[in-house]
Amino acid sequence: MSQHKSINHLQNGETATIVGYGSDEIPIKIYEMGLLPGVTLTKKQQLPFNGPVYLRIEDNPNAIALRKSEADLILIESLVKA
Amino acid sequence: MTEIKIALVGNPNVGKSTVFNRLTGLRQKVGNYPGITVEKKTGSFAHQQTRYHVIDLPGAYGIHPSSLDEEIVYDVLIDKTNPNHPELVVVIGDPFNLKRAVFLYQQIREMGLPAIFVVNMIDEAERSGTSIDVNKLEKALATKVVLTDARSGKGIDQLKAALAFKPNGYAPSFMIPEEFTAATQYVKERTGPSNEYIAWLYLSQKQNKHLDDSQAQEVANARQHHGLNYHRLQIQEALARHASLEKQLAGVVKDPAKKKQYVTERADSVLTHPFWGYVIFFALLLLIFQAIYTWSGPFMDAIDSAFAWLASSTAAWLPAGPINGLITDGIITGIGGIVIFIPQIAILFIFISLMEESGYMSRVVYLMDRWLRPFGLSGKSAVPLMSGAACAIPAVMSARTIENDKERLITILVTPFMTCSARLPIYIVIIGLVIPHEKVVGLDLQGLVLFGMYALGIIAALGSAWVLKQLMKSKYKSYLILEMPTYKYPVVRNVLLNVWDKTKGFVLGAGKIILAISIILWVLGSFGVSERFINAEEIVQTEKPGLSGEAFENEVQSQKLEYSFLGTMGRFIEPVIEPLGYDWKMGIGLISSFAAREVFVSTMATVYSLGGTDDELTIRERMAAEMNPNTGKPAYNFASGISLLLFYAFAMQCMSTIAIVRKETNSWKWTFIQLAFMTGIAYIAALVAYQLLK
Ligand SMILES: Nc1nc2c(ncn2[C@@H]2O[C@H](COP(=O)(O)OP(=O)(O)OP(=O)(O)O)[C@@H](O)[C@H]2O)c(=O)[nH]1
Ligand SMILES: [Mg+2]
Numbered sequence: 001m002s003q004h005k006s007i008n009h010l011q012n013g014e015t016a017t018i019v020g021y022g023s024d025e026i027p028i029k030i031y032e033m034g035l036l037p038g039v040t041l042t043k044k045q046q047l048p049f050n051g052p053v054y055l056r057i058e059d060n061p062n063a064i065a066l067r068k069s070e071a072d073l074i075l076i077e078s079l080v081k082a
Numbered sequence: 083m084t085e086i087k088i089a090l091v092g093n094p095n096v097g098k099s100t101v102f103n104r105l106t107g108l109r110q111k112v113g114n115y116p117g118i119t120v121e122k123k124t125g126s127f128a129h130q131q132t133r134y135h136v137i138d139l140p141g142a143y144g145i146h147p148s149s150l151d152e153e154i155v156y157d158v159l160i161d162k163t164n165p166n167h168p169e170l171v172v173v174i175g176d177p178f179n180l181k182r183a184v185f186l187y188q189q190i191r192e193m194g195l196p197a198i199f200v201v202n203m204i205d206e207a208e209r210s211g212t213s214i215d216v217n218k219l220e221k222a223l224a225t226k227v228v229l230t231d232a233r234s235g236k237g238i239d240q241l242k243a244a245l246a247f248k249p250n251g252y253a254p255s256f257m258i259p260e261e262f263t264a265a266t267q268y269v270k271e272r273t274g275p276s277n278e279y280i281a282w283l284y285l286s287q288k289q290n291k292h293l294d295d296s297q298a299q300e301v302a303n304a305r306q307h308h309g310l311n312y313h314r315l316q317i318q319e320a321l322a323r324h325a326s327l328e329k330q331l332a333g334v335v336k337d338p339a340k341k342k343q344y345v346t347e348r349a350d351s352v353l354t355h356p357f358w359g360y361v362i363f364f365a366l367l368l369l370i371f372q373a374i375y376t377w378s379g380p381f382m383d384a385i386d387s388a389f390a391w392l393a394s395s396t397a398a399w400l401p402a403g404p405i406n407g408l409i410t411d412g413i414i415t416g417i418g419g420i421v422i423f424i425p426q427i428a429i430l431f432i433f434i435s436l437m438e439e440s441g442y443m444s445r446v447v448y449l450m451d452r453w454l455r456p457f458g459l460s461g462k463s464a465v466p467l468m469s470g471a472a473c474a475i476p477a478v479m480s481a482r483t484i485e486n487d488k489e490r491l492i493t494i495l496v497t498p499f500m501t502c503s504a505r506l507p508i509y510i511v512i513i514g515l516v517i518p519h520e521k522v523v524g525l526d527l528q529g530l531v532l533f534g535m536y537a538l539g540i541i542a543a544l545g546s547a548w549v550l551k552q553l554m555k556s557k558y559k560s561y562l563i564l565e566m567p568t569y570k571y572p573v574v575r576n577v578l579l580n581v582w583d584k585t586k587g588f589v590l591g592a593g594k595i596i597l598a599i600s601i602i603l604w605v606l607g608s609f610g611v612s613e614r615f616i617n618a619e620e621i622v623q624t625e626k627p628g629l630s631g632e633a634f635e636n637e638v639q640s641q642k643l644e645y646s647f648l649g650t651m652g653r654f655i656e657p658v659i660e661p662l663g664y665d666w667k668m669g670i671g672l673i674s675s676f677a678a679r680e681v682f683v684s685t686m687a688t689v690y691s692l693g694g695t696d697d698e699l700t701i702r703e704r705m706a707a708e709m710n711p712n713t714g715k716p717a718y719n720f721a722s723g724i725s726l727l728l729f730y731a732f733a734m735q736c737m738s739t740i741a742i743v744r745k746e747t748n749s750w751k752w753t754f755i756q757l758a759f760m761t762g763i764a765y766i767a768a769l770v771a772y773q774l775l776k
Contacts, residue, residue, distance in 0.1 A: 024317060027485075029563045031320035032143035034182055044347075048356050051452035052461070052562055059337055061178050061210070061344050063566040065448045065461075070561050 005078065007053060007071035010043040016076035017041075026073045033064065035074060083128065087135045087166065088245060091155060091190065092174035093182055094141025095567050097202040099123075100232040101174060102138035105242070109579055110138055113438035114570045115465075117141065117483035120151040122158065122166060129242045137166045140482075143182065145189040146287060146316045150482040150490070153289070159193060160283065161292035170245065171197040177207035177214055180335055181327050187223060188255050188323060192279040196249045198226045200241060205231040206568075211338030219334045225249040233573065255330065256323055258282050262315070265308040272300040286315035346441075346568040354445050363449055370433045371536065375529055378425035385425075389418030411691035412600035415701050416684025419507055420592045424585055427503045430472055431581040437468075439572035444564060451562050457544050458551025460484055461562055463493040467543060470500030471536075473588070474739045478746050488556035494746055495756050496547045498739050499732065501539035503588065504680040508730050509535055511683050515706055516723030531727075538731050546759070591738075592680050599674050599681050600688050606648035607692040615645040643693040662729065662765070663722030663772035665710045667693070672729075679735045713776075721775035725768040733764035 010016055018039045021030075035041075040058040047054075053071050055064045066074075090098045094116030102110050106125030111118060123138045139158065140151035147153040158166050171190050175183020180201070190197050201207075201214055220227045226247040230237030258266055258278060266281040273293065275281050284290055284301045293301065305312070352358050397410040437443045443465060451461025459467075462484045470477035477497050484490040501509075513528050520527045614621055618641045622634065629637055643649050644666075651673065652666035659669050667689050675682040687701045690708060708717040718726075734740065734757050744753040 024314060026317075027148065027561055027563060028146050028313070028316045028320060029143060029148045029485075029561075031317060031324070032146075032182065032185070033563060033565065034179070034324075036321070036324050044350070045354070045356065047354075047359075047449065047452055049452055051356075052448055052564075054350070054354060054448065054566075056347070059178070061206075061346060061568045063346070063350065065451075065562065065564040065566060067451065067562045070563060 004075035007041075007043060007055070007066070007074045007076055008068060010076070010078070012043060012045050014078060015040060015042045016078045018074060019077050020075045022073040022075055026070070030070065030074070034060075035064070040079070041076075083131055083133050085133045085135065086170060086245070087137070087168045088170045088172055089137045089139060089158060089166070089168035090172050090174060091139055091159070091186065092141060092200075093143055093176075093179060093186065094565070096141070096174050096176040096179075096183070097230075097232045098141065098174050099138050101172075101200065101202060101230065101238070101241070102136060104232050104235055104238045105134070105136055109583065111580060111583075112576060113435075113443070114441040114567050115438050115443040116565050116567065117151060117462075117465075117480070118438065120479055120482040122154055124166065127242075129245070132246070134245060137168065142186065144186055144320065145193075145283065149485045153291075156287065157291055159190065159195060160280070160290070164292070168195070171195050172200055172241075172245075173197050174200045174202050176203045177201055177212055177335065180214075180219075181324070181331060184223065184327060184331060185320075185323055191225075191249075191252045192254045192256060192277075193283070194277050194280070198228070198244050198247055198249060199223050200228050200230055202230045202232050204229040204237065205234065213336045215334050215336070219331075222330045222334065224252040254279065255326055256319060259318070259322075262308070262310070265304045265310060268304045268307075269301055272304075273297040282315070282319075285310060286312050286319065288312055344568065349569055350445070350566075353442070354448055359445070359449050363446065370430065371533060373433070374426045374429050375532065377429060381425035382422050385418070385422045389414065389421065393418070407691040408600060408604045408688070411701070412604060412684060412688035413597060415687050416596040416600055416681070417593050419511075419683045419687075419701065420589055420596065420680055423503065423506055423510075424589065426506060427472070427588055428581050428585050430503065431584045432577060434469055434472060435577045435580045436572050439570065439577055441567045441569045443468075444566040447562075447564055448566060455560075457547040458489060458492045458554070459496075459547055460486065460489045460493075460560060461564065463489065466493050466497045467500055467540075470497040470502060470543075471539075472584070473502050473504070474498045474500070474736065475742050478739065478742050481746065486556060486558055486560040488551075488554050488558075489560055491747060491752065492547050492550045492554070494743060495550060495752065495759075496543040498734055498736070498743075498756070498760065499539050499543040499546065501536045501731070502679075502736075504592070504678060504736065505535075505730055507680045508682050509727060511702065511705070512718065512723050512726050514702065515718045516720050535727060535731060538728075542732060542763070546763075592678060595678050596681050596684050599677065599685060603648060603670070603674065603685060603688045604692065606651070607643055607646050607689065610642070610646035610650070612645045612650070615642055618642045618645070640693045643689070646692075648689070648692075660712060661772065662768040663710075663713075663719075663725045663776060665712055665717060667708070668717065668722075668726075672735075675735050677737050679730060682730070721772050724775055725772035728771050729764045729768040731764070732760055732767055734760035 004019060006022060018035060018037050020037055042056045044054045044056055050068050052065045052067050090102055092098050099110045099112045099119050106127050108125045110123050119138060119140045124135060126133055126135045139155050142152040142155040145156055147156055158164050161167060173183060173187040173190060187197060187199055216227050226244045228237055228241045228244050230241055265285060266278050269281040269284050270278060285305060290298060353362060393410045393414045396414060397406055400406045446464050447461040450464040454461060454463055466477040466481045469480060474497055478494050481490050481493045484493060509532055513531050517528050517531050618638045622637050622641060626637060648670060652670040655669045656666040670689050671682045671685045674685040683701060686705060690704045705718055710717040740753060740757060743756060747753060
């Protein structure tokens with residue numbers, strides 16, 4: 001699975017689709033919150049010093065924040081070439 | 083009348099508590115932040131010959147808990163012997179996250195519980211042009227579906243009517259994969275759950291508190307024998323359910339063709355900006371502090387004169403004597419000493435409430451996560467720490483939403499260092515007595531010292547968190563997966579009700595303690611068994627023959643107090659507190675304020691009035707005039723004042739906080755460590771300060 005990029009590879013404003021996970025030890029909350037394969041998300045911004053990332057999921061008015069370590073585990077396929 | 087128990091279950095922040103309040107007419111706290119409700123709350127109402135007992139539960143994303151507040155949901159739903167176990171579940175979702183809500187709904191139905199479904203916040207859906215096909219949804223869920231707008235109350239009558247619905251004909255959508263049926267069969271036979279899915283839940287839950295030891299052992303055996311890992315089972319179920327949800331809910335939600343950019347998105351590009359986000363957050367904190375300190379001035383002056391008038395007219399009206407002192411000085415002035423802080427406390431609560439209601443609180447979590455991590459805390463600790471500035475009790479409870487056990491424990495242990503509103507009365511009085519009323523580079527010196535006390539609280543909290551982090555181990559990885567809801571206009575009514583409830587709670591709580599302690603102090607201070615108490619008049623006459631009139635009365639009174647039960651207690655601990663710069667009378671204040679910090683000032687008022695006959699002085703004048711018999715200096719001089727400030731900044735002088743920490747940590751050990759740690763630091767800081775400054 002390592003040929004895939006993770007959310008951390010996204011630039012601000014870049015959109016991508018989730019294709020899988022980098023480990024199967026990831027918190028159940030990720031699944032329950034709807035960060036599932038096939039879901040399209042956009043990285044909006046990231047806080048300094050490797051702070052958390054701010055994501056938006058398509059069609060969802062609520063935003064989601066993840067730490068870099070969680071973002072690393074979510075693999076994506078970029079929709080817009082960076 | 084028939085009685086039916088119903089439970090409100092749903093994802094965090096969908097409006098469960100708002101629906102609960104609508105149904106029951108109660109005022110359960112709501113706020114635009116996932117994790118406002120952390121404990122179950124019950125209420126009831128009658129509708130059509132039926133009494134419904136409603137339980138409002140914390141939000142949960144699924145039946146597999148990630149944090150303590152979510153555990154409550156599983157415990158209530160799985161355990162048929164739980165007093166709150168419902169006969170009907172009302173699953174509540176919001177229109178934008180329907181899949182997630184249906185996910186939880188399916189789990190509940192497959193546990194064998196009847197449920198109906200509510201789509202709340204329908205007003206927001208309408209505003210954004212999203213529509214819900216109720217018929218399709220009812221078919222997909224095999225139950226009654228109600229659309230509500232709990233803020234305005236729309237749809238609540240339909241919801242009440244729908245509670246009589248008897249759902250049936252539900253077909254499970256999660257098929258337990260064949261490879262696991264041997265294990266579920268085994269669990270089913272040995273522990274006797276009513277269906278296969280419950281057996282699966284036993285296997286996939288980290289904890290099944292409702293099972294007895296032998297049943298839990300059977301579940302563990304099954305896991306071991308079949309090589310199962312509960313976490314993997316959870317993931318398997320989540321993926322399987324989500325895979326079929328798409329199809330099941332096809333055509334239920336119709337999104338508008340043209341999407342508008344959300345206001346929230348635009349607001350967040352500034353409010354959570356990597357630079358401006360922090361600037362705004364700190365500006366907001368400064369504004370809050372400024373508001374607490376300056377806006378409240380006129381109100382406080384008005385309250386002060388009102389109580390001074392009340393105390394002096396009561397003193398004039400009652401016959402002179404010790405009872406007069408008890409009522410005017412101990413009780414009226416003591417309660418006045420609390421009431422005067424209502425403006426400041428209300429302003430603080432207004433700001434906290436606005437942050438919760440608007441949705442800004444989640445952004446604070448996001449902004450602070452990176453900065454709290456080095457201290458062994460999580461961004462989510464920001465919520466308990468900030469509300470700790472009001473009161474540590476709800477703050478400690480709100481730590482339940484922190485998933486990681488170590489981060490949660492550290493948060494609970496350090497939150498009481500934050501400057502809670504009960505410290506304000508002491509700080510303001512002591513600062514007023516020992517810090518000169520001057521300006522330093524254009525700033526009010528007393529205000530600066532108060533600001534310093536707040537800063538000290540934060541430093542103490544973070545510093546001890548850092549120490550605890552080095553000492554503790556955690557089995558579990560820490561993570562942050564945070565949902566940030568859309569911004570909402572705060573409902574003025576909610577904010578005001580919240581401020582009203584909190585302020586009332588503060589005043590009544592403190593008022594009761596003050597009343598009780600004043601009476602106890604008065605009794606202990608008015609009786610004694612020692613020779614010097616009983617024969618005080620004669621002893622004073624022989625030892626100081628020159629005294630007469632008022633001076634004589636004063637001397638008798640003060641000797642009586644010194645040798646009363648109360649004085650004996652104070653003098654007993656005097657050796658311990660003398661190095662901190664306190665005399666035995668202040669020692670009594672320290673003892674009684676162990677119940678709650680805010681009673682220190684009223685205790686001193688009672689003690690001083692017992693020891694003298696002069697009724698004209700206000701509490702502050704009396705404190706300013708008091709002499710420390712050991713040093714011959716004013717009791718509240720610069721050195722002892724700073725020492726007192728430091729003592730109250732660090733010491734765990736609050737019985738209710740101790741009780742809640744015990745409950746929330748479920749450990750006497752940590753409660754005791756915290757108490758010893760805080761009192762120890764307080765003692766040392768006060769000692770060092772006094773010895774250096776005296
Ligand atoms: N527009 C709109 N807002 C609502 C509605 N119902 C609730 N809200 C708001 O949504 C936010 C969350 O409401 P709560 O009732 O605290 O939600 P909850 O589900 O109890 O949340 P937790 O206890 O944190 O799980 C608050 O700001 C409410 O004022 C509704 O029908 N429409
Ligand atoms: Mg709630």
